[in-house]
Amino acid sequence: MDLTHFRFETDSDGIALATWDSPGRSMNVITPEVMAELDRIVDTVAADAAIKGCVITSGKDSFSGGADLTMLQGLGAEYARLARERGEEEAMRFFFEESRRLTLLYRKLETCGKPFAAAVHGTCLGGAFELALACHHRILSDDDKTRVGLPEIKVGLFPGAGGTQRVARLMQTGDALQMLFKGEQIRPLMARNMGLAHAVAKRDEIVDQAKAWIKGGGSAVAPWDQPKFKAPSGKVYSPAGMMTWPPANAIYRRETHDNYPAAKAILQSVYEGLQLPMDLALKVESRYFARILRSPEAAAMIRSLFVSMGELNKGARRPAAIGPSSLKRVGVVGAGFMGAGIAYVTALAGMEVVLVDQSVEAAEKGKAYSHKLVSDQIMKGRAKTADRDALLARITPTGDYAALAGCDLVIEAVFEDPKVKAEVIAKVEAAIGPEVIFASNTSTLPITGLAKASQRPDQFIGIHFFSPVEKMLLVEIIMGKATGERALAAALDYVRAIKKTPIVVNDARGFFANRCVGAYILEGHLMLAEGVPAVMIENAGRQAGMPVGPLSLNDEVGVDLALKILKATKAQLGDAAVNPVQERILAGLVEGEGRLGRKNRKGFYDYPEAGPKRLWPGLADLAGPRLDPEAVDFAELKQRLLVAQAVEAARVYGEGVVTDPREADVGSILGFGFAPFTGGVLSYIDGMGARRFVELCRRLEAKHGARFAPPDSLIALAETGGRFYGRAEKQAA
Numbered sequence: 179m180d181l182t183h184f185r186f187e188t189d190s191d192g193i194a195l196a197t198w199d200s201p202g203r204s205m206n207v208i209t210p211e212v213m214a215e216l217d218r219i220v221d222t223v224a225a226d227a228a229i230k231g232c233v234i235t236s237g238k239d240s241f242s243g244g245a246d247l248t249m250l251q252g253l254g255a256e257y258a259r260l261a262r263e264r265g266e267e268e269a270m271r272f273f274f275e276e277s278r279r280l281t282l283l284y285r286k287l288e289t290c291g292k293p294f295a296a297a298v299h300g301t302c303l304g305g306a307f308e309l310a311l312a313c314h315h316r317i318l319s320d321d322d323k324t325r326v327g328l329p330e331i332k333v334g335l336f337p338g339a340g341g342t343q344r345v346a347r348l349m350q351t352g353d354a355l356q357m358l359f360k361g362e363q364i365r366p367l368m369a370r371n372m373g374l375a376h377a378v379a380k381r382d383e384i385v386d387q388a389k390a391w392i393k394g395g396g397s398a399v400a401p402w403d404q405p406k407f408k409a410p411s412g413k414v415y416s417p418a419g420m421m422t423w424p425p426a427n428a429i430y431r432r433e434t435h436d437n438y439p440a441a442k443a444i445l446q447s448v449y450e451g452l453q454l455p456m457d458l459a460l461k462v463e464s465r466y467f468a469r470i471l472r473s474p475e476a477a478a479m480i481r482s483l484f485v486s487m488g489e490l491n492k493g494a495r496r497p498a499a500i501g502p503s504s505l506k507r508v509g510v511v512g513a514g515f516m517g518a519g520i521a522y523v524t525a526l527a528g529m530e531v532v533l534v535d536q537s538v539e540a541a542e543k544g545k546a547y548s549h550k551l552v553s554d555q556i557m558k559g560r561a562k563t564a565d566r567d568a569l570l571a572r573i574t575p576t577g578d579y580a581a582l583a584g585c586d587l588v589i590e591a592v593f594e595d596p597k598v599k600a601e602v603i604a605k606v607e608a609a610i611g612p613e614v615i616f617a618s619n620t621s622t623l624p625i626t627g628l629a630k631a632s633q634r635p636d637q638f639i640g641i642h643f644f645s646p647v648e649k650m651l652l653v654e655i656i657m658g659k660a661t662g663e664r665a666l667a668a669a670l671d672y673v674r675a676i677k678k679t680p681i682v683v684n685d686a687r688g689f690f691a692n693r694c695v696g697a698y699i700l701e702g703h704l705m706l707a708e709g710v711p712a713v714m715i716e717n718a719g720r721q722a723g724m725p726v727g728p729l730s731l732n733d734e735v736g737v738d739l740a741l742k743i744l745k746a747t748k749a750q751l752g753d754a755a756v757n758p759v760q761e762r763i764l765a766g767l768v769e770g771e772g773r774l775g776r777k778n779r780k781g782f783y784d785y786p787e788a789g790p791k792r793l794w795p796g797l798a799d800l801a802g803p804r805l806d807p808e809a810v811d812f813a814e815l816k817q818r819l820l821v822a823q824a825v826e827a828a829r830v831y832g833e834g835v836v837t838d839p840r841e842a843d844v845g846s847i848l849g850f851g852f853a854p855f856t857g858g859v860l861s862y863i864d865g866m867g868a869r870r871f872v873e874l875c876r877r878l879e880a881k882h883g884a885r886f887a888p889p890d891s892l893i894a895l896a897e898t899g900g901r902f903y904g905r906a907e908k909q910a911a
C-alpha cells in the first residue's frame with residue numbers, strides 16, 4: 179500500500195501492523211488525509227484473506243493528540259459559505275455528513291469482521307482515544323507519559339466519534355458521565371481499572387501482546403454488538419436508571435449552570451443512545467455533535483483555549499530576531515508567599531534556583547514550601563521521593579546576594595514597597611553579570627517607575643505571577659517604557675520553560691488582569707450596598723460562569739489588600755479615583771470589624787474550623803437596608819457582573835495596555851476564570867456584537883453609573899460595525 183501517514187506490514191503469522199507516524203510532525207493528528215489512509219487500511223485488512231487482524235500503534239513518542247481542531251473550525255466556515263450560497267438545509271446536510279465521517283470510519287473498523295487491537299504508548303486523547311475505543315482490544319504502556327482520555331469538553335465540544343456511546347457501554351453510567359464531563363487525562367492503571375483498557379504492559383511489549391491477542395483468537399465483535407449485550411448499568415428505564423438520571427441532571431445544572439451546551443449534549447447522547455442499538459446510537463451522537471460544533475460556545479472556546487492559547491504558548495509575541503535564552507540558573511529574591519512559589523515552579527522545570535531573602539533562615543522557609551508541594555504530589559502518587567530530592571537539590575537558599583553571580587535571570591518578589599525594591603535592585607545589579615535580565619513580580623507598582631532604580635532599564639521587565647503560583651497558568655509580562663526586546667524574549671522563554679501561558683502588556687496601573695478582577699469585585703460590593711442579598715450576588719457570579727462569586731474572591735485575595743490598594747489609589751490620583759461606597763464597605767469590614775478575608779477566617783464569609791464557609795450574617799447591617807429578593811432582577815445581576823469586566827477590558831485594550839485580543843481573551847480565562855464559554859472578555863463583546871454591547875453599557879450606565887460608560891474606542895468600533903477579531907486579522911494581513 180502506498181501510504182504517507184502509516185507504515186503497514188504483515189508478519190509471518192498474518193497479523194498486520196499499522197504504525198501511525200505522520201511525517202514532519204512531532205505528534206500524530208487526525209486530518210482528512212489520515213482518515214483516508216486509515217480507511218484504506220481497514221478495507222485491506224477486511225478484504226485480504228491472508229490477514230488475520232491488525233494492530234494499530236504509533237511510531238512516535240506519543241500515540242496522538244486527536245483530531246485537528248482547525249479542521250473542525252474549517253467545517254464551520256464551509257457551512258456558513260454553503261448556507262449563503264445554497265441555503266440552510268443543504269448546508270446542514272453537508273455539515274452533518276462531514277462531521278460524522280470519523281464516526282463512520284471507526285464503526286467500519288469495528289464491524290469489518292477482522293479483529294483490531296490498539297497498542298498505545300504516550301498521549302492518546304480525544305479522537306485518537308475514540309479510535310482505540312473502536313478497536314476490539316486495547317493495551318496501554320505502563321509508562322509515566324501514557325495518558326488516555328476524552329478532553330473535548332474543555333474546548334466546548336464533546337467526544338463525537340463514538341466516544342459517548344462506547345464509554346457508556348464500558349462502565350457504569352454515573353462513572354461514564356463523570357469521565358465525559360471532566361475530560362481528564364487518565365493514567366494507564368486507572369484506565370484499566372475503569373474498564374477503558376484491557377491490559378497494561380511494558381512499552382516494548384505492547385505490540386507483541388496485541389499481536390498475541392489476535393493470534394489467540396481475539397474476537398472481532400465488539401461487546402455491544404453481541405446479541406446478549408447488557409450495558410453495565412442496565413436499562414435506562416429501570417430502577418437503577420431512575421437512581422442515575424435524575425441526579426445526573428441535577429449535577430449537570432450544579433456544575434454548568436446550563437452555560438455549556440456540550441455538557442448537556444453529553445447527557446442527551448448517553449441517555450438516548452443507551453436505549454438504542456449501536457448504529458442508531460451513533461447517529462444520535464452525530465446529530466448532537468453537529469449541533470454543538472456549530473454552537474457559538476464551541477467556536478469561542480476552540481479559538482481562545484486551543485488556537486490562541488497554542489499560539490501564545492509557542493511565542494506569538496516573541497521578538498523573532500533574538501536567539502533563544504540560556505536559562506540554567508535563576509535567582510529569586512524574596513522567599514515569601516510568591517517567591518517561594520516562583521522558586522518551586524522554576525526548580526520543577528529543571529532550572530537551578532538561588533533563593534535569596536533577608537536571612538538564610540527566611541530563605542530556607544521559602545524552600546520548605548517546595549518540600550511541602552512535592553510531598554503532596556508524592557502522597558497523591560504523582561511524584562517519587564527521588565523527584566523530591568532532585569528538585570530540592572536544585573534550590574539553594576541564602577541570605578547572601580553574592581550567590582546570585584552566575585544567574586541567567588533574576589526575579590524579585592520582595593515587599594510591595596518602592597524603597598525596598600530600589601534597594602534590592604541595586605544590590606542584585608551589583609552581584610549579577612551586565613547582560614542579565616532583571617524582572618519584578620510587582621502587582622501594583624509601575625515597571626517604568628521601578629526601572630528608575632536600575633542601571634539597565636532596557637533589561638528591566640515585569641513578570642507578574644498570580645497566586646497560588648503553582649496552580650495559576652497565566653503570567654503577565656509587563657513592558658516598561660525602556661524595556662528592550664532582549665528582556666521580552668528572555669521573559670517569554672522563561673514563562674515557556676515553566677509551562678505557563680504569557681500575555682505581554684504595557685505598563686499601566688493594575689496592568690490587565692487586576693483591572694478586570696477589580697471591576698468584578700467592585701460590582702459585588704456595590705450590589706451589596708444597594709441591598710441585594712449577599713447570597714444572590716454570589717450565586718449570580720457563579721451562574722454567570724465565574725468560578726467564584728465576587729465576595730468570595732475578595733476574601734481569597736484579602737479584604738485588607740483591597741482597602742490598601744484603594745487607599746493608595748486615592749493618595750496618588752485623588753478622591754475621585756475611588757468609589758466612596760466601596761471604601762465605606764471595605765473600611766467597615768477591615769477597620770470596624772477586623773475582617774481581613776480567608777487569611778484570618780473572617781471576611782465576607784465566616785470560615786469555621788470544621789464545616790464549610792458561610793456568609794457573615796453581619797453583612798446585612800454593614801451594607802444598609804436589604805432589598806426584597808423577589809424584586810431583584812437576577813438576570814441583570816449576572817449581566818452586570820460580566821459587563822463590568824468586559825467594559826473594563828475594552829478600556830484596557832483601547833488604552834493600548836493590551837494590544838492583542840487573543841491575549842485579553844486567554845488572559846481573562848486563565849487569569850481570573852472569566853466565563854470560559856464566552857471565549858473570554860473581548861470574545862464576549864464580539865459574541866453579541868460591539869453595537870449591542872455599547873447599547874447594553876449605556877442602559878446599565880443610565881441605571882447604575884458611569885463605570886459602565888463605554889470607552890470611545892469601543893463606540894468607534896460599534897459605529898463601524900467592527901469586531902475585535904476582525905480588526906486583529908486586518909492588522910495581521
Ligand code: NAD
Pocket residue numbers: 511512513514515516517534535536540590591592593594595598601602619620621622642643644645
Ligand atoms: P511576602 O511578604 O509574603 O514576601 C516578601 C518576602 O520578601 C519576605 O520573605 C521578605 O523577608 C522578603 N524581603 C523583603 N525585603 C527583602 C530584601 N531586602 N532582600 C531579600 N528579601 C527581602 O509578599 P508576597 O505576597 O510574596 O509579595 C511579594 C511581591 O509579589 C510583591 O511585590 C507583591 O506585590 C507581588 N505579588 C503578590 C501577589 C499575591 O497574591 N500575594 C500576587 C502577585 C504579585
